[in-house]
Amino acid sequence: MNTRSSLLQSFAIQRRVLHALLLREIITRFGRKNLGVLWLIGEPMLFTLGVATLWTLSGLHAHSPIPIVAFAVTGYSSVLMWRNAANHCSSALEQNKPLLFHRNVQPIDVFLTRITVEIAGATCSFVLLSSLFMFVDWMPAPVDPLEVVLGWVMLAWFGAALALAVGAGTAFSDFVERLWHPTAYILFPLSGAAFMVEWMPPAAQSFVLLLPMVHGTEMVREGWFGNVVQTHHDASYMALCCLALSLLGLYLQWEASRRVEM
């Protein structure tokens, strides 16, 4: 067998396994009853709606030029992007261990499946919600759609890399899982979902800008609202963080796959 055909074979197996795992994940997570697969979008939508309502009622940022609903949708959707995949990967290997009895199913397949499902769900819910709110005029149309997409892709990359690192990390020690959940709680208010960096005092600004997802959220908002808001972001800094986290995640999952014990 030459290298080319064995590489093609590997791709075919990889495609097959991911396809099978995706279908299985969707059926087991959302079932066939009532809304079924629509929950993939419905879950994050309900979350975003709930947060948007809370923020509207509390009158937060009433002084800002950004309509509060638009602010909540862009903010909370960004949180779902970096947080959900990691949440669902954090015990994925333990839950799917029996699947690894099939030689072609590797830990990274389990992680990629959950990452795909979460990112697709959060993206669909963001698109649907913002279209809906634009339709009823609670939200302006994006000023620079391309920048919104770019920010979104960066958030997706960060979310995927984080999920891989957290997921593979939990395979080494339960400690990682116990640490991840409080970390996610603490990161949420710092992630730029509920504030613009511009509103912070300068000392706090340089601190929150250390967090990669803040840059992504600011990019999405700059793309959406344009010059109405002053944003702070550095795409290359975020890309560098994502790259480092991706490498760490890939290394950890490789180690984890060597250590799988049934």
Add this chain to the structure above:
Amino acid sequence: MLCLDQVSKVYSTRTGRHKVLTDISLSLRRGGHLGILGRNGAGKSTLIRLIAGAERPTSGVIRRGMSVSWPLAFGGAFQANLTGLDNLKFVCRIYGVDYRPLIPFVEEFTELGHYFREPVQHYSHGMLTRLAFALSMAVEFDCFLIDEAMVVGDVRFHDRCHWELFHKRKDRAFILVTHDANAIKIYCRQAAVLHEGRLTPFPNVEAAYGFYLETLAERPRPVEV
């Protein structure tokens, strides 16, 4: 050809590192029937998991020149809220097999009736076992790994498993791992004994059985590194 070359497996436990398998080498050609005898705790299931590729060896190499099954009739991979049919589809998708022509066989073999389209969480133990075995037969492997799967179930199930595996698929290779020498005597031409993590091959089943009886008489002692 399936080859194991100097394969060892070490597990880290709370009481230190335990070497479960030491320098296992074996080879099995297409159509070969190998029986491995070993008493409880000899490392049989670990060896099967390594050959299946579910776990990786700590050292040594495993070369699979033919398609090798997962441990036969292994039911742990069932997702409780999926139906029997969903589980069939999943396994077929993983191995790139069309599941549609297989539905009649699986329905007939498992005798699940309408339960085939119910979530497996409502299945009895016997139903699960029948489904697990039928799924193992759904994909036509060159080599089947059998880890005492034959000892479960009632006589009728037992006979039907034997028919499917040892008669309809007798051209296929298999590795049968058990502490029960009878099945090996009937179906295997090659035999080996796994004792305290080491594999000793024998030219015929009788010689292997003789050595196995000796190991049974010994007191067990834990293997440490």
